[in-house]
Amino acid sequence: MFAVEVRDHIMIAHSLPSPVFGPAQGMHGATFTVDAAFMTESIDQHGLVVDIGLATDALAQVLAPLRYKNLDEVPEFEGKFTTTEFLCHHIFEQMATRVRAGQLSDAGRVLRLRITLHESHTARAWYEGDI
Amino acid sequence: MFAVEVRDHIMIAHSLPSPVFGPAQGMHGATFTVDAAFMTESIDQHGLVVDIGLATDALAQVLAPLRYKNLDEVPEFEGKFTTTEFLCHHIFEQMATRVRAGQLSDAGRVLRLRITLHESHTARAWYEGDI
Amino acid sequence: MFAVEVRDHIMIAHSLPSPVFGPAQGMHGATFTVDAAFMTESIDQHGLVVDIGLATDALAQVLAPLRYKNLDEVPEFEGKFTTTEFLCHHIFEQMATRVRAGQLSDAGRVLRLRITLHESHTARAWYEGDI
Amino acid sequence: MFAVEVRDHIMIAHSLPSPVFGPAQGMHGATFTVDAAFMTESIDQHGLVVDIGLATDALAQVLAPLRYKNLDEVPEFEGKFTTTEFLCHHIFEQMATRVRAGQLSDAGRVLRLRITLHESHTARAWYEGDI
Amino acid sequence: MFAVEVRDHIMIAHSLPSPVFGPAQGMHGATFTVDAAFMTESIDQHGLVVDIGLATDALAQVLAPLRYKNLDEVPEFEGKFTTTEFLCHHIFEQMATRVRAGQLSDAGRVLRLRITLHESHTARAWYEGDI
Amino acid sequence: MFAVEVRDHIMIAHSLPSPVFGPAQGMHGATFTVDAAFMTESIDQHGLVVDIGLATDALAQVLAPLRYKNLDEVPEFEGKFTTTEFLCHHIFEQMATRVRAGQLSDAGRVLRLRITLHESHTARAWYEGDI
Numbered sequence: 001m002f003a004v005e006v007r008d009h010i011m012i013a014h015s016l017p018s019p020v021f022g023p024a025q026g027m028h029g030a031t032f033t034v035d036a037a038f039m040t041e042s043i044d045q046h047g048l049v050v051d052i053g054l055a056t057d058a059l060a061q062v063l064a065p066l067r068y069k070n071l072d073e074v075p076e077f078e079g080k081f082t083t084t085e086f087l088c089h090h091i092f093e094q095m096a097t098r099v100r101a102g103q104l105s106d107a108g109r110v111l112r113l114r115i116t117l118h119e120s121h122t123a124r125a126w127y128e129g130d131i
Numbered sequence: 132m133f134a135v136e137v138r139d140h141i142m143i144a145h146s147l148p149s150p151v152f153g154p155a156q157g158m159h160g161a162t163f164t165v166d167a168a169f170m171t172e173s174i175d176q177h178g179l180v181v182d183i184g185l186a187t188d189a190l191a192q193v194l195a196p197l198r199y200k201n202l203d204e205v206p207e208f209e210g211k212f213t214t215t216e217f218l219c220h221h222i223f224e225q226m227a228t229r230v231r232a233g234q235l236s237d238a239g240r241v242l243r244l245r246i247t248l249h250e251s252h253t254a255r256a257w258y259e260g261d262i
Numbered sequence: 263m264f265a266v267e268v269r270d271h272i273m274i275a276h277s278l279p280s281p282v283f284g285p286a287q288g289m290h291g292a293t294f295t296v297d298a299a300f301m302t303e304s305i306d307q308h309g310l311v312v313d314i315g316l317a318t319d320a321l322a323q324v325l326a327p328l329r330y331k332n333l334d335e336v337p338e339f340e341g342k343f344t345t346t347e348f349l350c351h352h353i354f355e356q357m358a359t360r361v362r363a364g365q366l367s368d369a370g371r372v373l374r375l376r377i378t379l380h381e382s383h384t385a386r387a388w389y390e391g392d393i
Numbered sequence: 394m395f396a397v398e399v400r401d402h403i404m405i406a407h408s409l410p411s412p413v414f415g416p417a418q419g420m421h422g423a424t425f426t427v428d429a430a431f432m433t434e435s436i437d438q439h440g441l442v443v444d445i446g447l448a449t450d451a452l453a454q455v456l457a458p459l460r461y462k463n464l465d466e467v468p469e470f471e472g473k474f475t476t477t478e479f480l481c482h483h484i485f486e487q488m489a490t491r492v493r494a495g496q497l498s499d500a501g502r503v504l505r506l507r508i509t510l511h512e513s514h515t516a517r518a519w520y521e522g523d524i
Numbered sequence: 525m526f527a528v529e530v531r532d533h534i535m536i537a538h539s540l541p542s543p544v545f546g547p548a549q550g551m552h553g554a555t556f557t558v559d560a561a562f563m564t565e566s567i568d569q570h571g572l573v574v575d576i577g578l579a580t581d582a583l584a585q586v587l588a589p590l591r592y593k594n595l596d597e598v599p600e601f602e603g604k605f606t607t608t609e610f611l612c613h614h615i616f617e618q619m620a621t622r623v624r625a626g627q628l629s630d631a632g633r634v635l636r637l638r639i640t641l642h643e644s645h646t647a648r649a650w651y652e653g654d655i
Numbered sequence: 656m657f658a659v660e661v662r663d664h665i666m667i668a669h670s671l672p673s674p675v676f677g678p679a680q681g682m683h684g685a686t687f688t689v690d691a692a693f694m695t696e697s698i699d700q701h702g703l704v705v706d707i708g709l710a711t712d713a714l715a716q717v718l719a720p721l722r723y724k725n726l727d728e729v730p731e732f733e734g735k736f737t738t739t740e741f742l743c744h745h746i747f748e749q750m751a752t753r754v755r756a757g758q759l760s761d762a763g764r765v766l767r768l769r770i771t772l773h774e775s776h777t778a779r780a781w782y783e784g785d786i
Contacts, residue, residue, distance in 0.1 A: 009382045012290055024273070027335075144683050159667055161686045162684075199683040201681065251666065309736035347572065419594065424553075426645050463537070605703075647707055649658060
């Protein structure tokens with residue numbers, strides 16, 4: 001299986017209002033380094049999994065509504081705990097929608113995505129699934 | 132599939148007494164940066180794969196008997212070559228036992244583990260398997 | 263000149279309420295990977311710049327009041343823009359006070375400190391100065 | 394599953410002569426950090442996936458014809474777009490041939506390879522497949 | 525002393541036509557990860573060394589004429605060996621000119637620059653000097 | 656000032672036999688990623704600080720007596736605590752001797768060296784001084 005992975009980052013604030021989160025219950029924040037991997041069984045006649053420019057643009061578009069935001073005030077996250085793993089899945093769904101809509105001009109080659117969020121130098125999470 | 136991965140490290144001495152190991156036959160040592168990845172099909176009502184605090188504690192506990200040790204003197208490694216890949220598997224088994232015992236309070240969500248040991252800036256090994 | 267550098271991290275929220283900060287004016291956040299370097303002209307009879315355990319503890323103590331905090335609510339930062347470079351200087355001052363007070367048992371060897379905050383995979387800041 | 398991964402790098406020039414590649418159509422170049430992962434179901438009596446020295450040598454040999462080259466002048470790449478993903482697959486095939494020929498003395502343990510090329514701090518590609 | 529450092533990258537081809545360069549004499553290439561550090565004695569009333577957006581833009585502008593280029597065809601490099609250290613100095617001069625011209629709106633605070641080029645995972649070069 | 660820095664690594668065992676070292680008193684070990692930086696005021700007619708091949712070879716030669724060794728058995732370290740900072744200074748002295756002897760063919764350009772040892776993902780030390 002082939003893959004191409006591109007990187008971007010976001011800087012967000014959020015709270016995790018449950019005793020489960022101990023010291024992270026209150027308002028705090030994170031820099032998430034975000035990797036998006038696009039997986040295919042083959043490459044096209046130009047030797048591409050996906051156009052890396054389109055992939056980078058798609059990732060930037062998916063991250064735009066989160067960039068420099070307080071996630072507690074993002075309507076679609078109301079009532080959700082915006083954990084790193086939750087955000088991996090959210091970004092996965094946003095990217096999958098764009099891939100399915102043909103926005104990456106991949107002619108249906110992309111079969112699988114993995115979205116990785118690095119929250120610190122000692123912890124990260126990812127979600128990987130079929131398109 | 133979801134995953135959360137946490138990082139710790141150990142600094143150990145050991146020998147690898149077989150001609151197979153060439154210059155590494157004698158007593159030498161390594162810093163192993165250790166990544167433990169916990170994989171699940173779903174996240175819980177708090178948006179968690181596993182509690183990252185419990186995961187970090189479990190990794191520290193699994194590594195405690197190895198920390199600052201001469202592995203040649205650890206009784207359970209007698210007669211074993213404590214290669215990087217062997218240690219990945221050893222740490223995997225120790226962690227799997229803890230997960231199975233419910234120590235991560237994951238309610239059975241964790242299905243798979245991957246233990247990665249980085250031995251230098253140019254080499255690493257891992258073991259991945261089902262719980 | 264000798265140096266020893268240790269690493270920790272904090273995850274904070276803050277706003278930067280001036281048009282100068284463009285998209286970062288509102289409430290957002292950051293993971294800061296924090297490196298503290300201790301510099302001396304010589305090492306002691308044990309071959310040490312500073313005891314790395316004491317250095318790590320001192321860094322953890324200096325970061326404790328910031329960990330998982332909304333910096334907008336930290337009284338001593340009232341009226342300040344808590345930029346990465348401002349925080350480097352703040353942490354420098356806190357650490358310098360501890361070094362001067364002999365908390366690192368360095369017998370006056372530490373002459374200089376550098377505090378580096380990595381705010382993302384593409385940007386970092388530092389403050390370096392004499393004790 | 395067990396894996397051992399070793400790292401090397403190459404510095405090459407090439408062009409990507411199609412409008413698809415936008416600013417990368419003309420002669421430019423890349424440093425590719427190359428990771429080769431060898432995967433097995435078990436380790437041998439010495440605790441090895443593969444001999445890391447043999448793996449490192451094999452990677453160096455596979456990369457030798459590319460090192461400091463203009464890929465536009467490498468005969469076997471004539472008419473090909475030498476994209477990062479294409480090169481991952483090319484290096485995979487070269488390494489698979491060596492593994493199948495027994496050059497890694499792995500007694501048939503290696504079942505799968507993954508070749509990763511990091512082209513910058515924000516993009517990488519890989520090809521993974523069975524031997 | 526305060527510093528802010530931002531990162532970008534370029535992918536270039538070049539040759540180094542002298543026997544001194546051994547295997548790197550012919551046409552080959554490199555990805556250079558480029559770090560630009562801006563150093564000041566103080567921060568302004570907004571807590572800034574320099575506006576990180578302006579710094580990032582300035583670095584992108586300085587790198588634009590090199591991006592995806594064959595340096596052998598860049599007129600101003602005619603007769604020069606475009607080594608990593610030469611390019612560090614070239615980029616330093618370009619950036620210093622922009623800082624002196626007030627393009628970073630730093631009100632004269634920036635006293636010193638350091639330009640670092642990482643050419644591989646095992647080698648890098650830098651040039652540091654006063655503005 | 657110009658600099659070129661090259662990287663290698665060693666894997667060693669040692670003990671630090673004093674209560675000062677707490678859990679690290681007994682036999683343990685480390686992977687040290689070693690960076691050697693060579694600093695000059697100018698580059699030569701080929702655009703070089705130093706020949707990177709000669710620099711890499713010199714570092715490998717300096718590290719050879721330490722590679723895969725138990726430092727407790729290295730005669731010249733008898734009665735010494737082989738801390739990370741001590742080893743930085745030791746490697747500095749070995750390299751300085753080679754530079755002074757003209758082994759890097761630098762025609763006296765190299766004025767200063769810095770030797771950095773990374774002992775883990777959270778700690779490193781360095782020694783920097785004039786030749």
